[in-house]
Amino acid sequence: MTAAVQLAGPIRAAGDGGLIAELVAAPNPGAAQPAIHRDPTPAAVRAATHAVADELTAALGRGLIDLVPSSNRLLVLFDPGSAAPATVRRLLREALAPPLACIDDTAQTVTLPVYYGPEVAWDLSAVAAAAGVTRETVIDWHSQADYTVRAIGFAPGFAYLGGLDSRLARPRRATPRVRVPAGAVAIAEHQTAIYPAESPGGWHVLGRCPVVLFDPERKPPLPYALGDKVRFEPIDRDRFLALGGQIGTGA
Template identity: 50%
Template sequence: MTDLRIECAGEAALIVYLGSESSPAVAARVQALGDALRPALASALVDLIPSYASLLVLFDPLKSDRYHVSQCIRACIPDLATGTTNSGRLVEIPVYYSTESGEDLQSLADSKGLSVAEVIDIHSHQEYRVYAIGFAPGFAYLGDVDSRIAAPRLRTPRQKVPRGAVAIADRQTAVYPAVSPGGWNLIGRSPQRMFDPEATEPMPVHVGDRVRFRPIDRSAFLKAGGEL
């Protein structure tokens, strides 16, 4: 892999770059490397943090060192040549799409020369990959959004985006796991909790999973615990 780079990211961390830009193939290599490193590093591994085209490897300096971890990484690389790995689970997330629950839905449709129904249809018929989780616990970066409805971030971010807001920014889409500031285009709202620290499974999705959004009506949204 000519685009492989391993760089120091601290006294007990290395970051591995597996490509120059995000793509399903690069994301698959990131996931496959993580799967291979867990048994290779065993108890020396502290954590793995995947992103679009990189993997942060945190290790225990009392059990290993940068040289050994780097050698383990390079030993795993030949197995990643095909860029194939487990395709992950398919997770369905319900969404109440409307101008009531998605403040930017109408303006997005107008800017694209589409009807609101067409935007909803395009967004909900796409299958998305979980590329990374960050910004806030449970905030999953999903791609890739159909170019017909891709939209840049808002010029002025909102100070308060509601929990469950479904949004688009460029070729990414996401569900806000909690009330927070944000500059993405809001097109709907989901009753699905994206992060629950008290649950056995705190997050419904993980890096490498696939996501589809299922349209629901207002009544179903409220019945499932959604908030407007």
């Protein structure tokens, strides 16, 4: 897939060793139409990140620490002791303007098993009641959608997945839970996500995934990346337990 990404506005500082570039979709170089200021696709941001990384690595060497992309931003982390912020800012600006044509052929579709049983789907009944449908219908709506990884953050491995069926859109819980277990599959607003580790959370829990999502010792540490597609496969309780799932409690 080919897309074009360009810089949208000034590059902002993020502490002494960070810069944030806002990104916008743009016509491919040579196109006759004017630039259309809209969010780029996650796949385009990922491809742009790889392209920018090559240029900055060549110029900065070990002074470049990391590049962290999200849906329409790119965070560049660098060592201010070996790379002057003004130099990094200039290099980043030059890498993103004029529009950067990106080809991304690395996106994959990841299918993750989910158990939607009542022991783990703490909010499924309430979501069904709010939508005026049965629990089974909510499961169908949630598991039949194709999701896109739009950002990874909040906690290591926490992926914000866009593409939730609009009939399931719900505001966050009025009172967040103190403990949401690892693997909890939840929804909030127009997104869904899987909690990679136990943490507080205010999303509506619909089920649980038995797969270990974040493992820093694994290469890569996550089964998905920005721009990847994610699908959920409903499984029964026996399959959930056989895959290592646990029926735990939260608060």
